Amino acid sequence: MTAPLSVQSTGTATTEQDEDPVRDVARTFDAVADDYDQSGVAFFAPIARRLVGLVRVREGEDVLDVGCGRGAVTLAAAADTGPTGSVTAIDVSPAMARHTRRAAEAAGLDHVRVEVTDAMRPALPPESFDVLTSSLVLFFLPDPAVALSRWTRLLRPGGRLGATTFGAQDGTWQAVDRLFHPYLPPRLLDPRTGRADSPFASDEGVERLVGRAGVRDVRTVREWLPVRFRDAEQWRSWSMGTGQRAMWGCVPQDDRPGLFERASALLEGARDGADIVLQQEVRYTLARV
Ligand SMILES: C[S@@+](CC[C@H](N)C(=O)[O-])C[C@H]1O[C@@H](n2cnc3c(N)ncnc32)[C@H](O)[C@@H]1O
Numbered sequence: 178m179t180a181p182l183s184v185q186s187t188g189t190a191t192t193e194q195d196e197d198p199v200r201d202v203a204r205t206f207d208a209v210a211d212d213y214d215q216s217g218v219a220f221f222a223p224i225a226r227r228l229v230g231l232v233r234v235r236e237g238e239d240v241l242d243v244g245c246g247r248g249a250v251t252l253a254a255a256a257d258t259g260p261t262g263s264v265t266a267i268d269v270s271p272a273m274a275r276h277t278r279r280a281a282e283a284a285g286l287d288h289v290r291v292e293v294t295d296a297m298r299p300a301l302p303p304e305s306f307d308v309l310t311s312s313l314v315l316f317f318l319p320d321p322a323v324a325l326s327r328w329t330r331l332l333r334p335g336g337r338l339g340a341t342t343f344g345a346q347d348g349t350w351q352a353v354d355r356l357f358h359p360y361l362p363p364r365l366l367d368p369r370t371g372r373a374d375s376p377f378a379s380d381e382g383v384e385r386l387v388g389r390a391g392v393r394d395v396r397t398v399r400e401w402l403p404v405r406f407r408d409a410e411q412w413r414s415w416s417m418g419t420g421q422r423a424m425w426g427c428v429p430q431d432d433r434p435g436l437f438e439r440a441s442a443l444l445e446g447a448r449d450g451a452d453i454v455l456q457q458e459v460r461y462t463l464a465r466v
Pocket of ligand 1: 180194200203206221227228243244245247248249267268269270273295296297311312313316317318329420
């Protein structure tokens with residue numbers, strides 16, 4: 178998956194082409210929210226579950242989930258804190274926040290609170306959380322270093338932070354994502370490779386970024402996630418239900434059938450029995466205050 182879908186973040190301040198990158202991202206995810214993670218492809222949930230396991234959310238703890246989307250991490254964390262703990266979930270997209278709120282209500286998780294808030298400016302009391310999670314969000318932020326330094330102030334002494342970003346992807350996935358490149362404005366290029374100085378290009382880059390927030394014991398766990406698609410059509414509906422929809426939006430209508438045909442041929446080359454199997458490496462960056 179081209180880490181996506183988004184306003185490219187370089188770890189430095191907002192650039193001239195991103196006049197209001199946060200508002201753009203909120204719009205993108207509002208548009209995608211109803212379809213987000215609804216294609217039946219296991220992608221966000223396994224990443225979320227692994228993150229919650231790695232930060233070791235315990236019963237009774239207070240968790241802040243930043244950029245909650247439809248609640249993949251929020252709901253997994255809420256199961257682990259139990260009702261003696263709490264999960265506060267924030268997202269800049271009102272539609273995403275609404276979905277998470279509904280999912281928590283449907284699951285009877287009364288200890289989940291969801292707020293529409295810009296992660297760059299979370300107005301939450303300092304030292305009020307034991308754990309902060311943020312899955313696949315950092316590369317959307319106009320200044321992730323500033324955001325991280327604000328987030329870590331929200332953690333109690335000894336509190337833990339866990340954030341995921343994308344590592345490498347297999348050759349097929351790269352080739353499929355490259356089909357979009359001729360159409361993309363610079364702000365939608367892959368944050369790992371779109372700029373030479375991107376902190377998202379390596380474990381060390383992300384660790385340095387997180388380390389600048391005054392945390393300690395920064396470490397990375399990197400794992401491959403096999404992602405299974407029934408067919409190219411399911412890949413398309415999955416991609417339309419992620420921030421990658423913004424990339425489809427850059428492709429003129431007339432060019433879309435041709436792009437899909439080329440993507441289908443590439444994807445079929447990765448068929449393994451009943452499924453097309455693509456591989457995405459996920460980087461889990463962990464630290465404590
Ligand atoms: C790829 S989704 C990940 C959602 C969720 N963490 C998951 O793993 O499914 C990125 C999410 O970050 C949110 N986001 C991006 N920029 C944000 C910001 N400045 N403040 C709060 N949320 C933001 C988006 O609205 C979106 O819901």
